[in-house]
Each structure stands twice: as C-alpha cells, then as structure tokens.
Amino acid sequence: MKRIFWLIPCFLVLFSVHSFAQQNDKSKMDLFINNLMNKMTLDEKIGQLNLPGSGDIVTGQAKSSDIGKKIKAGQVGGLFNIKGVEKIREVQRVAVEESRLKIPLLFGMDVIHGYETTFPIPLALSCSWNLKMIEQTARVAAIEASASGINWTFSPMVDICRDPRWGRIAEGSGEDAYLGSQIAAAMVKGYQGDYSLNSNIMACVKHYALYGAAEAGRDYNTTDMSRIRMFNEYLPPYKAAVDAGVGSVMASFNEVDGIPATGNKFLMTDVLRNQWGFKGFVVTDYTGINEMIDHGMGDLQQVSALALNAGIDMDMVGEGFLLTLKKSLQQGKVKLSQINNACRLILEAKYKLGLFDNPYKYCDLQRSKTEVYTPAHKKFAREAAAESFVLLKNKDGLLPLKKTGKIALIGPLANSKENMPGTWSVATILKNSISVKEGLENAVGNGAQILYAKGSNIEADSNLEKRGTMFGREIGRDNRTEKELLDEALEIASQSDVIIAALGEASEMSGESSSRSHIDMPHTQLKLLKALVKTGKPVVLVLFTGRPLTITWENKNVPAILNVWFGGSEAGNAIADVLFGDVNPSGKLSTTFPQNIGQVPLYYNHKNTGRPLPEGKWFEKFRSNYLDVSNDPLYPFGFGLSYSDFEYSDITVSSKKVKGNATLTASVTVTNKSKTDGKEVVQLYIRDIVGSVTRPVKELKGFKKVTIKAGESQKVSFQITPSDLKFYNYNLKYDWEAGDFNIMIGGNSRDVKSVMINWVK
Numbered sequence: 193m194k195r196i197f198w199l200i201p202c203f204l205v206l207f208s209v210h211s212f213a214q215q216n217d218k219s220k221m222d223l224f225i226n227n228l229m230n231k232m233t234l235d236e237k238i239g240q241l242n243l244p245g246s247g248d249i250v251t252g253q254a255k256s257s258d259i260g261k262k263i264k265a266g267q268v269g270g271l272f273n274i275k276g277v278e279k280i281r282e283v284q285r286v287a288v289e290e291s292r293l294k295i296p297l298l299f300g301m302d303v304i305h306g307y308e309t310t311f312p313i314p315l316a317l318s319c320s321w322n323l324k325m326i327e328q329t330a331r332v333a334a335i336e337a338s339a340s341g342i343n344w345t346f347s348p349m350v351d352i353c354r355d356p357r358w359g360r361i362a363e364g365s366g367e368d369a370y371l372g373s374q375i376a377a378a379m380v381k382g383y384q385g386d387y388s389l390n391s392n393i394m395a396c397v398k399h400y401a402l403y404g405a406a407e408a409g410r411d412y413n414t415t416d417m418s419r420i421r422m423f424n425e426y427l428p429p430y431k432a433a434v435d436a437g438v439g440s441v442m443a444s445f446n447e448v449d450g451i452p453a454t455g456n457k458f459l460m461t462d463v464l465r466n467q468w469g470f471k472g473f474v475v476t477d478y479t480g481i482n483e484m485i486d487h488g489m490g491d492l493q494q495v496s497a498l499a500l501n502a503g504i505d506m507d508m509v510g511e512g513f514l515l516t517l518k519k520s521l522q523q524g525k526v527k528l529s530q531i532n533n534a535c536r537l538i539l540e541a542k543y544k545l546g547l548f549d550n551p552y553k554y555c556d557l558q559r560s561k562t563e564v565y566t567p568a569h570k571k572f573a574r575e576a577a578a579e580s581f582v583l584l585k586n587k588d589g590l591l592p593l594k595k596t597g598k599i600a601l602i603g604p605l606a607n608s609k610e611n612m613p614g615t616w617s618v619a620t621i622l623k624n625s626i627s628v629k630e631g632l633e634n635a636v637g638n639g640a641q642i643l644y645a646k647g648s649n650i651e652a653d654s655n656l657e658k659r660g661t662m663f664g665r666e667i668g669r670d671n672r673t674e675k676e677l678l679d680e681a682l683e684i685a686s687q688s689d690v691i692i693a694a695l696g697e698a699s700e701m702s703g704e705s706s707s708r709s710h711i712d713m714p715h716t717q718l719k720l721l722k723a724l725v726k727t728g729k730p731v732v733l734v735l736f737t738g739r740p741l742t743i744t745w746e747n748k749n750v751p752a753i754l755n756v757w758f759g760g761s762e763a764g765n766a767i768a769d770v771l772f773g774d775v776n777p778s779g780k781l782s783t784t785f786p787q788n789i790g791q792v793p794l795y796y797n798h799k800n801t802g803r804p805l806p807e808g809k810w811f812e813k814f815r816s817n818y819l820d821v822s823n824d825p826l827y828p829f830g831f832g833l834s835y836s837d838f839e840y841s842d843i844t845v846s847s848k849k850v851k852g853n854a855t856l857t858a859s860v861t862v863t864n865k866s867k868t869d870g871k872e873v874v875q876l877y878i879r880d881i882v883g884s885v886t887r888p889v890k891e892l893k894g895f896k897k898v899t900i901k902a903g904e905s906q907k908v909s910f911q912i913t914p915s916d917l918k919f920y921n922y923n924l925k926y927d928w929e930a931g932d933f934n935i936m937i938g939g940n941s942r943d944v945k946s947v948m949i950n951w952v953k
C-alpha cells in the first residue's frame with residue numbers, strides 16, 4: 193500500500209513534466225504563428241481558408257481555375273484529390289518557393305478505405321468488430337497516402353444510418369452509435385498517431401452532422417430530428433472522433449433544424465467547440481457554402497458570411513470565402529477576429545503536421561516506391577477482407593467447400609476486377625484487384641476445376657449501374673442477349689457439382705449520390721439465380737453489396753449466402769479463403785437487413801411504443817405492426833454465422849443489487865461445440881426499463897471478439913459502470929437514472945441471454 197503512495201508524487205511529477213512540455217510546444221507554436229500572421233495581409237489570411245479541388249477527381253459542380261496563379265498569390269490553403277507524389281511535390285514547391293510568405297499547402301484526399309492497397313468498404317470493415325484491425329487499416333492507409341504526398345484524409349466517415357436506400361451507408365459503420373464511436377476513435381488513432389512520423393496524416397471526421405438521416409434515404413436530402421435523438425443516437429461518433437483528437441471536421445451538406453450544417457452555429461460552435469472542446473478546424477464539404485444559395489439562405493456573400501459566423505474555417509471548392517469575405521468585413525458582416533481565428537487554426541494544423549519544418553515531409557519519392565501496395569499490405573488487406581464478410585446462411589453446412597470436383601462460378605461479379613474495391617476508392621488501381629475467379633483459381637490449383645460463365649449483366653437496363661459511376665469507370669457489359677447469357681450459364685451449371693453465384697450490386701450502386709428506392713437484387717440477376725437454384729445443384733450465393741439488401745427470396749431458397757460487401761484489392765483471394773474454409777467467417781452485421789423496403793427505417797435499438805407486439809407474435813390488431821409483414825428483420829443487427837457453433841451459458845452477475853459508482857461484472861461462458869476453431873463477437877446489450885424519457889428496447893454497451901478453439905469454452909466478462917447507463921435526458925443533461933436494468937449478452941442483438949438487476953444511486 194505504502195508503495196502506491198510513493199507512486200503518486202512520481203506520477204504527478206511526470207504528469208506536470210508532460211503538461212509543461214505540451215504547454216511549451218503550444219507556446220512555441222503560438223509564437224511562430226503570431227509572427228507569421230503579423231506578416232500576412234488580409235488577402236493572404238483569406239487565402240488560407242480556400243481549398244480548391246485539383247480537378248483530378250470531381251464530385252460536384254464548381255472547379256477552380258488558375259490554381260497555379262492563386263497558389264503564387266497566397267490564395268490557396270490546401271489542395272485536394274491530387275494524385276501522384278511528384279505532382280504534389282511540384283505544387284508544394286511552388287507554394288514554398290514562389291509565394292510571398294512561403295506557406296506550405298495541405299494536400300487532402302478521400303483515402304476512405306485504404307489508398308492503393310484497398311481495404312473493404314467501411315461498412316464491411318465495421319462488420320469485423322475488430323477495432324485493432326480497423327485501426328491498422330487506417331494506419332496502412334496513412335502510410336501509403338503519406339508516401340504519395342497526402343497529408344490529410346477526409347476520413348473517418350461516421351454518419352449513423354438506418355436507411356439502406358441511402359447509398360452512402362457503404363461509407364460508414366452502420367446503424368449503432370456505440371460501435372460507430374469505437375470505430376471512429378480507432379480510425380483517428382490509426383491515421384494520425386501523434387503526428388510525429390511522416391506516415392501520420394491528419395484525419396477529418398465527416399459529415400457533421402446527421403448526414404446519414406437524409407429523409408427517404410435520398411442523398412443530400414433534409415434531415416430533421418429531435419435534439420434528444422440527435423444527442424443519444426447520431427452525434428456520439430463525431431464526438432468520439434473529437435475526443436480522440438481528430439484534427440479536422442467536415443460539415444455536411446444537409447440541413448439540421450432548418451439551417452444547413454454549413455451555416456449552423458448551434459452545430460459548429462455551440463456543440464462542437466463549446467461543449468466538446470474541439471480545437472482543430474472545420475472544412476465545408478464540396479461547394480457546401482455555395483449550396484446554401486439553393487437551400488435558400490441568400491446570395492454568395494450572405495452564405496459565405498453565414499458559414500464563417502457559424503464556425504466554418506475552410507471553404508472546399510466553392511471560393512465563396514475568397515470572393516466575398518473582404519467585402520463582408522468592410523460592411524461589418526463578419527469580424528476580423530473570425531478570419532484571424534480560422535486562419536490560425538489552419539496554420540496550426542500545418543504546424544502540427546510539421547510542414548513548416550519540412551514542407552516536403554510527405555513528398556519522399558523513395559517512400560512512394562517502397563511503401564505503397566507492398567506484399568505485407570496486400571496480405572493484411574486479404575485478412576481484413578475475410579474478417580469483414582458475414583455468413584448469412586449455411587444450410588446443412590454446405591460451406592466450406594472442398595477444393596475438388598467441378599465448381600461452376602457464375603455471375604456478373606465473378607470475373608470482375610473493377611467491382612472489387614467498392615465506392616470511394618480513388619487511389620486504387622483497378623487492374624490490380626483480385627477477382628473472384630482469380631481468387632478461386634489461386635486457391636484450388638489443380639485440385640478442382642473452375643468453370644466460369646457470366647450468366648447476366650448487372651441489370652438488363654444498364655442505367656442502374658451507369659448512373660452510379662462517379663469517376664467514369666468503365667462498365668464491362670456483355671452484348672449478348674439475356675437468354676444467350678443464361679443458356680451458357682445453365683450449360684456450365686449442368687456440368688458442375690456445386691454452383692457459386694457471384695451476384696449483387698455493382699460497386700458504384702452504393703456510395704455518393706447512389707440512393708436506391710428498391711434495395712433488392714437487380715432483376716436480371718434474380719432471374720439467373722432462380723434458374724440456377726432450379727437446377728437442383730447446391731448453390732452458394734456470394735453477395736456483393738454496399739448496403740443491406742432485401743433478399744427474402746434468396747434467404748428462403750438458396751442454401752448458403754456469404755455477404756462479401758466490396759472487399760478491396762484482395763477481395764477474390766479472401767473470398768476463396770472463406771469459401772474453402774481456410775478462414776472461418778466471423779463478421780457480424782453492423783446494420784439490420786430488412787425483409788422489405790416498407791419496413792425501413794428498421795433498427796435494433798428502437799423504442800418499445802405504447803402498443804408493442806407481444807413476444808412470439810407477428811401480428812395483432814391494434815398493435816404497432818403491419819398487415820403484410822412481421823416486424824422482424826431478415827437478419828438482425830449483430831448477426832453473422834460461423835463454421836463453428838457457439839453456445840452461450842446463462843449470465844452470471846457479481847450482484848443483482850448495485851449501488852452508486854460500483855462496477856458490475858456480467859459474464860457468460862461461450863462454448864465452441866464444433867470441430868472448427870472460430871472467432872465469436874460476444875455482445876453486451878442493456879435496457880433501461882424505466883426512464884424520465886422513453887428508452888430503447890436495448891442498446892449495445894460492449895463487445896469482445898474472442899477466439900475459441902474447437903470443443904473449448906471461454907468465460908467472457910463485461911465490467912459495467914454507471915457511465916454505461918448514461919443518456920441525454922429531456923434537458924440534454926448526460927446522466928443515469930436509478931432503477932431496473934435488463935442485462936443481455938449474446939451473439940447478435942436478437943438471440944440473447946438476459947438477467948434483471950437493480951441499480952440505485
């Protein structure tokens with residue numbers, strides 16, 4: 193005990209040395225920036241707030257002209273989506289040699305799920321529930337991006353989404369604020385580290401806020417929700433990124449409470465800075481300021497002033513700040529202190545990145561040759577992909593397959609490289625991705641024969657696919673008729689022992705501006721699948737998608753379904769790993785799959801209502817339900833099968849009566865009853881039975897991914913404290929309320945063991 197007392201002063205000394213060092217660093221930075229800003233003209237300060245796009249990758253309307261001239265004139269703070277380290281080095285050279293004050297530029301890019309080595313889409317990664325691995329994907333992305341000149345990524349995207357019509361559900365971590373928050377923090381850590389290395393880049397959490405709650409799932413549409421829902425269910429992941437020290441925040445396109453986020457002082461100042469203590473800078477999304485004209489907030493000068501006054505620091509693409517802030521200052525519509533403040537925050541970011549010490553810190557030509565798309569990165573991408581797949585059905589243990597006999601591989605996604613990386617993979621090299629066909633061939637060697645047929649196009653009408661493409665990617669269409677394609681597939685199927693059907697969405701049917709009103713399997717592919725099932729051969733559906741799909745027919749009629757999302761550069765190899773059992777699948781859904789589109793929004797942590805459906809029923813008159821479909825999802829949140837078979841014991845708790853700040857331990861024993869070693873995501877949910885406001889039927893409060901050997905058992909425990917019981921009440925106070933709580937533990941949000949406890953203050 194005595195020893196512990198000795199430790200306290202030591203700790204205090206260490207702590208004060210550390211905070212002194214931090215203070216010292218801060219004073220040094222302040223001094224440097226004060227000196228620099230003293231030399232800056234108003235135009236140069238406003239110039240720092242300007243972020244033009246390079247023109248390499250365009251997702252909106254406006255494009256800046258004469259960027260070179262503007263850089264020399266000190267009218268540019270950073271540039272984004274420019275690819276190639278040599279190009280970037282040259283632009284940086286212009287900034288630091290040919291502009292008056294030689295201020296280096298930020299180079300941003302949408303490095304969303306990897307750079308050239310592309311990882312699975314973020315929605316898929318979130319289904320791994322493996323935070324260490326997700327952090328490492330961000331780390332590898334940062335290594336490759338920084339070796340290519342990039343010092344700033346527009347990631348993580350943490351928008352909670354409960355509406356799979358919205359295409360950008362693919363870019364986030366699904367529907368749950370708790371899981372989303374953990375992932376947000378892990379990614380920030382992975383990208384930024386402590387900024388000390390030339391492979392630590394600045395992260396940008398986006399899209400603040402509520403972008404994923406667009407009405408009807410239509411991209412860029414209005415959002416409107418109560419503050420209580422906002423704070424409890426949608427804002428936590430942005431806050432988690434801020435708490436993890438994220439360097440920048442991106443404002444969202446949508447309005448919140450009738451004011452576009454880009455001009456929303458409540459969001460940008462009251463919450464972000466005053467409540468959460470965010471110290472970095474806020475950038476708009478692409479033309480976010482200009483779009484406030486269409487939102488109906490005024491002309492360019494008005495909306496630019498509105499944005500600055502709300503707390504926006506940097507203007508992406510639109511140049512509203514560049515063109516109007518000086519005039520607004522002269523007219524008293526904005527204050528100089530605001531321009532100074534925004535400029536300071538951007539200079540601070542450059543300082544923290546070390547760009548003033550070495551503007552070429554991220555332009556090491558050698559690194560770009562040795563640290564991008566390396567064998568180690570590819571190996572890791574393959575592991576990450578396999579860990580993100582979710583086994584949705586496996587009747588009679590059809591999977592894993594043997595590497596023998598004749599395997600028919602059929603479908604428009606079977607021999608496609610360009611569809612493997614998924615949306616927002618701007619730095620990927622499409623021809624490098626591994627297709628399913630290649631993956632299977634690599635895996636079987638001479639062991640089995642792979643017979644391939646395309647079977648159909650993505651959809652008979654090419655528009656579904658074509659409209660989604662962002663960067664003009666080629667769509668490989670087959671000009672044969674539907675019948676010709678089908679006949680060829682059936683011929684191959686008839687020769688085979690088993691059929692692998694690689695079907696689903698094309699990669700850019702999800703992502704930005706790729707909303708769908710029907711989220712089913714494209715019809716020509718469903719026809720193909722039905723014909724394959726009709727052959728009577730066993731069919732494995734390898735499902736590609738960037739969103740939950742309504743696959744009720746498939747679930748009923750196809751014996752095995754492996755959801756592979758879009759797995760990145762190594763997708764094909766990873767798919768083979770799982771299909772043949774070299775890797776045991778362990779992904780669990782981070783998003784609910786509805787039975788039909790009419791059930792949307794459907795999410796596990798809903799409220800009970802005053803007329804809940806009695807358990808075990810699917811319809812009762814005058815209850816909250818539908819005439820034509822049950823309230824159940826097709827696959828619930830947290831769901832995913834394994835080649836192992838896990839059994840949960842009842843829950844034991846350290847006490848059923850808990851008081852004050854105590855810690856409650858809740859445990860289960862999980863047994864792997866199978867002959868296969870496997871990984872299981874053990875999930876903890878809590879229901880607060882009575883509250884001053886209505887509380888969800890359950891909320892995820894913890895999870896552990898454990899490896900359990902065949903035939904073995906493992907005890908898994910969760911430590912629960914009052915902070916796990918906290919929520920924002922009607923007055924938006926974050927606190928917990930005494931009472932009864934249902935503690936639930938299980939392998940998904942539906943199938944749980946439960947125990948009631950009572951917790952008093």
Ligand code: BGC
Pocket residue numbers: 251252273302346398477478704
């Ligand atoms: C997207 C952002 C992205 C930005 C820059 C916008 O269209 O909404 O997520 O970071 O473009 O490329």
